[in-house]
Amino acid sequence: xxTVISAQNVxxxxxxxxxxxxxxxxxxxxxxxxxxxxxxxxxxxLLRCLNLLETIDEGDIVFRxxxxxxxxxxxxxxxxxxxxxxxxxxxxxxxxVLDNVMLGPVRALGRPRDEVKAEAMQLLERIGLAQRALExxxxxxxxQQQRVAIVRSLAMKPDVLLLDEVTSALDPTLVGEVLxxxxxxxxxxxxxxxxxxxxNFARNVADRVIFLxxxxxxxxxxxxxIFDQPREAATAAFLSRVN
Amino acid sequence: MGRRAAVASTxxxxxxxALIVWFFWRAPNGANVRFFFLNPHAFWVNLTGDPSRSxxxxxxxxxxxxxxxxxxxxxxxxxxxxxxxxRLSRTPILAPLRVASAIYTDVFRGIPIILVLFAVGYGxxxxxxxxxxxxxxxxxxxxxxxxxxxxxxxxxxxxxxNSVPHGQVMAAKSLGLSDVQTMRRVILPQAVRNVIPPLLNxxxxxxKDTALVGTLGILDANQAAQLYGAxxxxxxxxxxAALLFLALTIPMTRYTDHLIAKDRRRRLAGxxx
Numbered sequence: 001x002x003t004v005i006s007a008q009n010v011x012x013x014x015x016x017x018x019x020x021x022x023x024x025x026x027x028x029x030x031x032x033x034x035x036x037x038x039x040x041x042x043x044x045x046l047l048r049c050l051n052l053l054e055t056i057d058e059g060d061i062v063f064r065x066x067x068x069x070x071x072x073x074x075x076x077x078x079x080x081x082x083x084x085x086x087x088x089x090x091x092x093x094x095x096x097v098l099d100n101v102m103l104g105p106v107r108a109l110g111r112p113r114d115e116v117k118a119e120a121m122q123l124l125e126r127i128g129l130a131q132r133a134l135e136x137x138x139x140x141x142x143x144q145q146q147r148v149a150i151v152r153s154l155a156m157k158p159d160v161l162l163l164d165e166v167t168s169a170l171d172p173t174l175v176g177e178v179l180x181x182x183x184x185x186x187x188x189x190x191x192x193x194x195x196x197x198x199x200n201f202a203r204n205v206a207d208r209v210i211f212l213x214x215x216x217x218x219x220x221x222x223x224x225x226i227f228d229q230p231r232e233a234a235t236a237a238f239l240s241r242v243n
Numbered sequence: 244m245g246r247r248a249a250v251a252s253t254x255x256x257x258x259x260x261a262l263i264v265w266f267f268w269r270a271p272n273g274a275n276v277r278f279f280f281l282n283p284h285a286f287w288v289n290l291t292g293d294p295s296r297s298x299x300x301x302x303x304x305x306x307x308x309x310x311x312x313x314x315x316x317x318x319x320x321x322x323x324x325x326x327x328x329x330r331l332s333r334t335p336i337l338a339p340l341r342v343a344s345a346i347y348t349d350v351f352r353g354i355p356i357i358l359v360l361f362a363v364g365y366g367x368x369x370x371x372x373x374x375x376x377x378x379x380x381x382x383x384x385x386x387x388x389x390x391x392x393x394x395x396x397x398x399x400x401x402x403x404x405n406s407v408p409h410g411q412v413m414a415a416k417s418l419g420l421s422d423v424q425t426m427r428r429v430i431l432p433q434a435v436r437n438v439i440p441p442l443l444n445x446x447x448x449x450x451k452d453t454a455l456v457g458t459l460g461i462l463d464a465n466q467a468a469q470l471y472g473a474x475x476x477x478x479x480x481x482x483x484a485a486l487l488f489l490a491l492t493i494p495m496t497r498y499t500d501h502l503i504a505k506d507r508r509r510r511l512a513g514x515x516x
Contacts, residue, residue: 002329028268053413053416053417061433069294074421075416076420076421077414077417079417079419080419083417083418084413084417086410086413086414086417088409088410090410090411090413092411092414092415092429092433093433094432094433094436094510103418103420103428104419105422107420107424107428108418108419108420126441136509136510136511138510138511139510139511143305146516147413152418153417153418155397156418156419162319181438237251
């Protein structure tokens with residue numbers, strides 16, 4: 001298997017509180033991995049550490065064979081390859097939907113506007129929002145905004161897409177459209193690490209499920225194994241609470 | 244507002260205005276004050292000037308206030324932004340500059356502008372320090388306005404930048420934008436929108452404070468009114484100057500309000516969320 005990114009024994013502290021206590025994860029090309037676990041178990045922190053939005057205290061993060069803890073690494077360059085989508089969408093309210101999608105490729109990658117615009121319109125077409133390209137994000141529903149945010153990340157053509165509880169802030173009726181898009185991406189071979197509370201989605205889409213508890217990986221395996229025959233008592237307890 | 248409400252508020256406003264006018268009109272020495280401050284003949288002479296009696300046109304002198312304001316406003320916007328940026332930068336190498344910027348804003352917001360005007364306008368030429376001491380009074384006046392108002396505007400910018408949610412910065416960074424690009428493309432456009440009203444307040448103050456430059460012997464509207472008063476023993480010139488300032492600030496505030504409303508409509512048109 002061709003590993004794209006891996007966390008190796010990563011530790012992260014906020015003050016006295018150790019949020020990640022030695023996490024090791026590998027993500028292979030085209031693989032979809034779901035991170036499950038209670039709020040505060042370290043899922044979001046792990047994702048942020050992976051694209052260097054947080055600095056880690058110990059361990060290493062390796063992207064395509066290169067250590068990212070090296071001081072000579074420019075985080076801005078790394079983030080072009082490892083993109084993250086947030087729970088709160090974080091679309092830019094002062095830019096149109098189209099400009100939100102185009103900002104990264106045009107400014108960070110320095111690609112020609114015409115080319116980027118054509119691609120951005122294709123992406124928006126794919127999520128059915130092409131005709132609203134010139135509107136501002138505030139006019140869209142939460143589900144539409146989150147789909148635009150996902151497409152904004154995709155426009156960077158990242159090697160890995162990290163998704164941080166992207167449906168948690170949504171009205172229940174809008175969750176489906178976002179999960180459908182992610183399912184679609186998974187089938188298309190996008191490499192994704194998804195922190196989620198949507199167990200059915202994880203069961204259907206993930207190649208592998210990882211259960212995180214108090215900053216440690218308790219258990220990792222296929223969806224069938226984790227959801228149907230959890231080995232650890234903590235996993236079983238968590239699953240019985242969420243289902 | 245309904246038709247009845249509109250009629251009622253118009254009538255009540257008219258009554259209040261009438262009462263105020265009546266109070267000043269009936270004041271025991273009212274006629275005298277009107278003669279000194281609202282003299283129609285003096286009003287006209289002040290507006291147009293009269294070279295045969297060496298009286299300046301306040302309207303022409305007001306041009307000094309206008310161009311000074313416009314020039315200084317642009318410089319203040321640039322310099323203030325630089326100060327705010329330094330203050331918020333987290334780069335360790337810039338730490339001394341960050342402290343310097345904090346001290347700068349504290350000091351120049353704390354000193355009355357007229358004292359800075361004296362210090363710069365009389366102190367700098369008095370130093371005999373070569374080129375910098377040989378500038379015109381107008382240059383020193385502009386420098387003073389820029390120095391002082393940059394401190395105010397820097398704080399306004401800083402408040403605006405702090406008002407942009409941290410998620411915006413993270414989103415920008417996660418797209419691989421550099422710090423400068425994040426500032427220019429994401430933080431600043433939102434920050435400036437958030438602080439247009441307080442920014443405008445500072446501009447109005449700046450515009451009014453151009454009336455202080457007469458202290459350095461520059462012939463602006465206020466200085467012209469003062470000269471007229473000294474010569475003709477009549478203060479109507481001050482009224483003329485006041486009206487000219489109003490004629491500039493009121494349209495400016497209305498226009499900015501209009502821009503803010505337009506921007507809001509553009510972003511929220513339809514109101515769907």
